[in-house]
Amino acid sequence: MNKILVTGGAGFLGSHLCDRLVAQGADVLCVDNYFTGSKRNVAHLFSKPNFELMRHDVTFPLYVEVDRIFNLACPASPIHYQFDPVQTTKTSVHGAINMLGLAKRVKARILQASTSEVYGDPEIHPQPESYWGKVNPIGIRSCYDEGKRCAETLFFDYFRQHRLQIKVVRIFNTYGPRMHPDDGRVVSNFIMQALRGEDITIYGDGQQTRSFCYVDDLIEAMLRMMDTPADFIGPVNIGNPSEFTMLELAEKVLAITGGKSRLSFKPLPEDDPKQRQPDIGLAKSSLGWEPKVALEDGLRETVAYFRGLVSGDK
Numbered sequence: 001m002n003k004i005l006v007t008g009g010a011g012f013l014g015s016h017l018c019d020r021l022v023a024q025g026a027d028v029l030c031v032d033n034y035f036t037g038s039k040r041n042v043a044h045l046f047s048k049p050n051f052e053l054m055r056h057d058v059t060f061p062l063y064v065e066v067d068r069i070f071n072l073a074c075p076a077s078p079i080h081y082q083f084d085p086v087q088t089t090k091t092s093v094h095g096a097i098n099m100l101g102l103a104k105r106v107k108a109r110i111l112q113a114s115t116s117e118v119y120g121d122p123e124i125h126p127q128p129e130s131y132w133g134k135v136n137p138i139g140i141r142s143c144y145d146e147g148k149r150c151a152e153t154l155f156f157d158y159f160r161q162h163r164l165q166i167k168v169v170r171i172f173n174t175y176g177p178r179m180h181p182d183d184g185r186v187v188s189n190f191i192m193q194a195l196r197g198e199d200i201t202i203y204g205d206g207q208q209t210r211s212f213c214y215v216d217d218l219i220e221a222m223l224r225m226m227d228t229p230a231d232f233i234g235p236v237n238i239g240n241p242s243e244f245t246m247l248e249l250a251e252k253v254l255a256i257t258g259g260k261s262r263l264s265f266k267p268l269p270e271d272d273p274k275q276r277q278p279d280i281g282l283a284k285s286s287l288g289w290e291p292k293v294a295l296e297d298g299l300r301e302t303v304a305y306f307r308g309l310v311s312g313d314k
């Protein structure tokens with residue numbers, strides 16, 4: 001049996017993961033409550049006999065029989081996870097408890113989609129997995145950051161206490177087709193603004209940095225992580241170490257879209273990390289993986305997707 005559960009499977013990353021798993025011939029059960037994801041992201045899979053979609057909220061128990069679980073359910077963009085912060089913490093924490101409980105009952109291997117946000121506003125650069133982070137426990141990002149940190153704790157306690165087969169990846173900023181156009185994340189914002197001829201909103205002075213990974217590279221790393229030997233559990237950073245300021249990103253987006261937008265400077269959101277870059281040494285040595293897609297190439301694919309949305313093609 002090769003039955004795989006993907007929670008949050010109708011979201012941006014989850015839908016690409018479902019694509020790869022279905023193509024590999026796995027029997028895929030995609031579970032989502034459509035908070036930020038949509039059926040449209042996986043509609044092209046409905047005709048596949050090895051794909052099944054179920055509306056379900058992971059804060060409630062789920063009784064299914066599966067061999068592997070990819071736990072991605074959780075809004076990822078600041079606008080979405082701050083919309084209902086209590087639900088965000090519940091999704092991370094209760095969701096993890098429910099999925100770990102399921103994994104324990106059916107003896108499934110389970111992978112957690114954790115995040116670079118566990119490092120908070122980091123004092124160490126780039127961030128290795130051994131860094132414990134600098135996270136505000138009571139700020140507006142805390143529902144997400146602390147929720148994800150608690151989920152990691154639960155994963156490692158289930159491993160120690162119940163010998164569960166766990167895998168934890170810490171995902172750094174990832175972009176690509178099927179990002180939500182209004183999720184407020186920087187790549188989708190800049191592209192949509194450029195395509196609509198609106199001002200590009202730069203928060204702060206635009207000198208803060210992020211490292212952007214294209215979705216195909218990211219999914220490849222997640223799949224490799226799930227297949228590692230049982231004694232390798234992570235956490236493992238996955239992301240693209242090429243680091244850019246938000247001003248550099250805006251320039252690239254304008255060059256690729258041919259947009260004529262002006263830059264409009266806005267206040268920096270509270271607790272916005274100044275810099276972020278993954279140390280991917282462990283991913284290279286343990287997964288034999290490193291990202292292949294350059295920012296310009298990934299942006300071109302993403303712009304093509306958003307152009308389709310803007311012109312009503314998708």
Ligand code: NAD
Binds near residue numbers: 011033091180
């Ligand atoms: P997304 O918002 O597109 O996907 C999340 C999916 O989870 C959506 O389909 C949403 O409807 C679903 N969901 C939310 N709450 C749920 C609940 N209670 N029950 C069932 N489904 C629920 O975001 P994404 O970028 O695809 O992120 C996927 C995962 O990867 C998240 O766990 C996120 O924290 C993690 N991650 C993503 C990034 C990134 O840059 N994209 C970075 C770090 C971590």
Ligand code: UDP
Binds near residue numbers: 203210
């Ligand atoms: N950002 C920006 N303009 C926008 C949206 C975001 O300058 O329209 C900045 C934001 O302040 C942050 C960076 O881009 O410094 C990345 O933001 P995003 O929300 O994409 O992700 P995160 O902060 O979680 O890395």
